[in-house]
Amino acid sequence: MTWKNKFIEFSLKKGALQFGNFKLKSGRNSPYFFNSKYFYTGSDLLKLSQFYVDMIIRDPIKIDILFGLAYKGIPIATTIAIILYKKYNINLKYTFNRKEIKTYGEKGIIVGNNIQKKNIIIIDDVITSGITIQESISIIQKNSNDNIISNxxxxxxxxxxxxxKKNSAIEQIKNQYSCNVFSIINIYDLIEYLSLKKIYPEKIKKIQDYQKSYGIHQ
Known part of the structure; x- marks a missing residue:
């Protein structure tokens, strides 16, 4: 099995890949949903985060800080930092944002290390229209204009x-922020896997119809 197939099987087994009718933040009604909240044990987080680590170390990239997007990116970024240190002796700093500004104590919306003048890697679970990532980059840039979103x-x-409309979410982010976006899998990997395994044929059709309305080509 390829590492993509392993990830898909892991996600299906844990119930993170779901099929049904889901209203997304973008306002679109989707026949499938990826919910990383179902990776809720230490073992699950280690396994999930190792897939990210494999992407990160595959090509040399400049990193100062791992930035986990609230909320689902936070435990993933934290676990990635631990794996990088324990397995590869790479001791990275990590930080994350709050959904709401804290008005007492240290206040603010950024938790963790100072992110000024840093090469930042953003960690999240899914990219759809790119709205959440754009909002988070705006928060990072308000903290310091010298930050570089590297990947x-x-x-x-x-x-x-x-x-x-004419651009994919990834193309839009690449053009706007001059950074690359990497994923463990994309929706076409899932469609290919389900087709080869000959499972959920009715769900594949709904996903393909959805892609005709909102998707871009592979």
């Missing part, structure tokens, strides 16, 4: 259009 890593790229 973004997600588990699933839904391969959908961004807020600008």
């Amino acid at each position: 973004i890593f997600v588990a699933l790229d839904r391969r959908e259009r961004g807020t600008i």
Whole structure:
């Protein structure tokens, strides 16, 4: 099995890849959903985060800080930092954002290490229209204009259009922020896997119909 197939099987087994009718933040109604909350044990987090680590170390990239997007990117980024140190002796700093600004104590919306003048890798679970990532980059840039968003890593790229119709979400982010976006799998990897295994044929058809409305080509 390829590492993509291993990830898909892991996600299906844990119930993180779901099929049904789901309203997304983008307002789109989707026949499938990726919910990383189902990776809720230490073993699950280690296994999930190792897939990210494999992407990160595959090619040399400059990293100062791992930035976990609230909320689902936070435990993933934290676990990635631990794996990188324990297995590869890479001692990275990590930080994350709050959904709401804290008005007491240390206050603010950024938790963790100072992110000024840093090469930042953003960690999240899914990219759909790119809205969440754009909002988070805006938070990072408000903290310091000297920050560089070097790369973004997600588990699933839904391969959908961004807020600008002619561009995919990934193309839009690449053009706007001059960074690369990497994913463990994209929706076409899932379609190919389900087709080869001959499972959920009715669900494949719904996903393909959805892609005709909101998706981009492989």
